[in-house]
Amino acid sequence: MLIRPRDPGFVHPQASDITPRAVYEGRRAWLRRMAGGAAGAALAGWAGREALAQPAPPVKRAALSGTPSAVAGAMTMEKPTGYQDAAGYNNFYEFGIGKDDPARHAHTLKTRPWTVEVEGLVGKPGRFAIEDLLTLAPMEERIYRLRCVEGWSMVIPWVGYSLSALIKRVEPLGSARYVEFVTLADPRQMPGLRSRVLDWPYVEALRLDEAQHPLTLLAFGMYGEVLPHQNGAPVRLVVPWKYGFKSAKSIVKIRFAEKQPGTAWNKAAANEYGFYSNVNPGVDHPRWSQATERRIGEDGLFAKKRKTLLFNGYEAQVGQLYAGMDLQKNY
Template sequence: MLIRTHQDGFIHPLSSEITSPEVYATRRQLLRQWTAGAAAAGLSVWAQREAFAQGGGVAAKLAALPATQSQIQGAMTVEKLTSQQDATTYNNFYEFGTDKSDPARKAHTLKTSPWSIEVEGLVKKPTRFNLEDIMKWGAMQERIYRMRCVEGWSMVIPWIGYSLSDLIRRVEPLPSAKYVEFITQADPQTMPGLRGGYLDWPYVEGLRMDEAMHPLTLLTFGMYGEVLPKQNGAPVRLVVPWKYGFKSGKSIVKIRFVEKQPLVSWEKAAPQEYGFYSNVNPKVDHPRWSQASERRIGEGGLLDKKRKTLMFNGYEAQVASLYAGMDLAKNF
């Protein structure tokens, strides 16, 4: 049974509103759908989205963003890259709608220039910084990261940016700062998804200070050798590769340093489904689907064999020490 969650006026969307059938349906469920005559409609929707990703949503080439290859341990997987086409047309960005094709179709309305980020809270140097200045604070690196969505799909993307720790050191956090909170753009004039009421906008995410300072945590300005497309979180976003994708906030406008753990958007909306840490852990299922396996976008169709989900999304050697002694089933 699917339970809809009501909290503070929030109605948790149905699985079909969040993701496509191939992600949340098991093969056995699909066979039952076929028997009942419902598979044709489900396959049609899936095919339409695949067609969009394979040709109907080609984005114009963006400005180049030069970068050197990262030398940080774990930053360069040798796995096959997801095609740029797939990575820029199959996205979660609820500010533009809940369908995977919505961001690529609708995000052209987002205004990314001028852009600034306000840094506030428990720091010695709180101020508002222009994007152009922030981009100069670290050496641009290309990093090839696995990205895992809580809904069961994954990609391998060459991101461009620098370690968030470079920015953090520059603003000099106070000893009392234990967490970093990220607030993203929420403009009803340019983001039609805000009218959907799925979340309490603006979108808020957060990391523990040691997670934010980890060298793999990337302040991101580009991908595939170009500046970020709007549908992927332009002009600046976070990428935390060992966590589920929703932890990597897009179109960031404010960074706040705080003492207490912030209440982040999905945890606030549905705490029984989304925890603060959201580390990729195949042993902890989402209440409505398994997290033990995943489908790599671009690796075949609806019934292709899935791959096994890796602990910490394959970054266990680099980040497991951050959670030593924690119960990762409770701190999910």
């Protein structure tokens, strides 16, 4: 359902504002029933345009319509992480290096107006307003695992569509082999840019075939609702078989290139963060093991850790992308 704010002056929600789990799950069941007909399709487009037209400062959580994903392997039966954990514990260094810094500081992010420029080796370069991106392809809900290189993980219901829809629209040239993602870097809105931990703006990249894979998601929401600012509003990448830092937040530019681009963490510490950064329990980070992970929200720091899955559990869907590659060398 679409939840309209009563006025444009709402601030970011407190814990008491969070939709109860039963209500959220009820909404998802309703979306499944609606998804099969024209009414569901019409609602998805209308709700996307209306709910994501959020002013700054951010409004209360507004609902996005999504439909169950038809992408094989996109859904998991694992219990989703609680919304409060997913929105309150994350990495977004532009707003600070502490896990709660983004939730405390990202209210300064202005998501309207917002455009994403597509350039480089494409037949149809251009500048897309966020409103145009919202209606480029049907929205879907996909429940993906998220694995952080630091050893923690979550399960999040994302709302968006395959990045391949945008790639198809801009018609990459035959010489294009990589896709680079450049994120917003505005010190007036992002206090974390004062730090020198990274070379700003934050840049990530994928091989073109990785970017075109159906699991690679251009996301506009989560938990059936608009992306919170601290989670990468208004548009971000989600690449579920790679470590979380590969999923660029608050994207402002997408560039198609022939040569492998330099990426933020690879440039900062190449011995720790490889270009591919596929989740691989057999390749340790130089300062810690990647063999296990801690699922956020599962009984705190003393809960038994889970075994890390190769490609974060998506080996059957993406393993063929790396056939014949040395995954120890190409980490």
